[in-house]
Amino acid sequence: VYPVGMLHFVDRLLQRIEQASAPICIGFDPVYSRLPLELRRRGDDELHAILTFAERTFPVFAEHAPVIKLQSACFERYGFAGVGLYEVLIHKARQLGLLVIGDVKRGDIGSTAEHYAAATLTDPPSTPAQEWPSAAADAVTVNMFSGPDGLEPFLRTAAEHGKGLFAWVRGSNPGSDAVQSLELADGRTVAQALAQMVSQAGRPSRYVGESGYSLLGAVVAATKPQDMAGLRELMPQQIFLVPGFGAQGGSAAELAPVFKSDGSGALITASRSITYAYGEPGASNWLSAIAAAVVQFKAEVAGVLR
């Protein structure tokens, strides 16, 4: 477990990436109906099956990858009990040495953003910290629709607690163009305007680590390669969290522009192509199929950097 607050988030992240020797992140978006049949034979408790799936797969992820991203929505659909499991899994992943990104895409006006920042990056006020290990993520994804003052409380909270943020700049879905590719009167796209906002918001020295990167990173999808080079240039101090690899159609060859010339600056995420690598839920070798997919994913990303 990393001593939160001892080291700037980005420096912890880069250290972990170096130790694992690949900038990859496993996206964990558990959906009961796609879990191995073996885990679904115990009866009706869907959350218990997801817990078991995590307990079996997290050690494999931790062996090969520096970072895991938990999809909050997959837990929230089970109500408060699902949120409880999300917290438990953050703790379990951190115990295994994984850095944890909470994929929550929260965002609202400043006064509400303050609550969301506390909710996603810190432990509840009533938690006896000495007895109960932190269940707050190391970093979260945020939505920028409310502008800079909706981002500010997240930045302040993250800086105070040694955490990180990834602002959602470019989505991986086909329809995201409808908003993010809108052309502005000054020739920029909406995504480029957001990128400049992110670059500026993350620039103050209190947000920047030893490595020169800011605790404020950006989500930039692998499915929009035509946008990557431009966004990389607009956000020199941002680590890119790059979803869309694998199941969503992004390929390794298209990834090169998200990295800086020294090979740093991006964290490539694959989710469904890893966690459901076994294909048929009935497959008995599901865990080894997942392990093989992680190893292959790691090799593909490493290949881009060679």
Added chain:
Amino acid sequence: VYPVGMLHFVDRLLQRIEQASAPICIGFDPVYSRLPLELRRRGDDELHAILTFAERTFPVFAEHAPVIKLQSACFERYGFAGVGLYEVLIHKARQLGLLVIGDVKRGDIGSTAEHYAAATLTDPPSTPAQEWPSAAADAVTVNMFSGPDGLEPFLRTAAEHGKGLFAWVRGSNPGSDAVQSLELADGRTVAQALAQMVSQAGRPSRYVGESGYSLLGAVVAATKPQDMAGLRELMPQQIFLVPGFGAQGGSAAELAPVFKSDGSGALITASRSITYAYGEPGASNWLSAIAAAVVQFKAEVAGVLR
């Protein structure tokens, strides 16, 4: 309690507004440190104080207002236990006859949006519906950054379960201009482009109630009066959920353009100006101060419609 699914969300909403004779919504954003001292003398359990605050105030809200909006962030900051209280309070408000809007501002790419739609508009799969009353909100606020295909799962789920949506088009905070007022090459603003998307996405007849309004409404802040008339015109079938009244600076006189000529089409929200109307937390008459603020709020909004 309303029989969910029996009547289209918008028709239920309009019926409740008519019964209460004012299109107002109470925003419930509980913050422990601002609660009446009387409720904070029991010791350290912040969630219990919030529960008591709700149990005392909800009957007052239900007497005068048709709708309550719960700010999810204020509960999420307490972790899974806070989310549990959020669910309990949705149920309690519905039992009192209030329609409940969950202010969650969720949004993500389609596959994730499906989980968020299930999380916010339906009950968890493991809930024994016969024994446990529904704790899902009647409607939720959503974020449109991922474009139409991120909205689609919310629309489908809402239609299936007799629920409603309010897409976030125009925020009440000063900084929201930085994104929402960006001017596009075709002369529209980002907010206007989103408004047209909302209008189109909500138009299919399966989403439209007897009243002609769509289950897809829009969040349009009262603090940006210069934008209202234009957005009203772009979204003829949308009910506007209008935050920013009261504490955030919106005034009654500026509200006129959000209503259609027949007085329908908007739901005005006040939050902190109502729930903290007692000013000093030590005030012994806090509940009557809240009741007076609700009555005054209702009269002000009714005044706009006369």
